[in-house]
Amino acid sequence: MLRLSVSTEEYLMLGDNIKIVFLGGSNHHLRIMIDAPKDVNIVRSTVLEKADPELKKSSSTYYAEPDLPERYQKKRQQG
Numbered sequence: 001m002l003r004l005s006v007s008t009e010e011y012l013m014l015g016d017n018i019k020i021v022f023l024g025g026s027n028h029h030l031r032i033m034i035d036a037p038k039d040v041n042i043v044r045s046t047v048l049e050k051a052d053p054e055l056k057k058s059s060s061t062y063y064a065e066p067d068l069p070e071r072y073q074k075k076r077q078q079g
Helices: 045-051 053-058
Strands: 011-014 018-026 029-035
């Protein structure tokens, strides 16, 4: 598993044809955009867990990082 820190509007490429763009967020929510071919299935974890409750019990638990120190935070430009 890969763990990354990303800035707003940074993106990841998965293979040659899947792009995940990080749009930003607020509080505990993050907005992303996924650009992928129509034949690629993209399903939210909540949907999978409703269909198969055992999946949630067997999956790993991840915890959010506390706020980063100021020196690691991206400075926003005032416009």
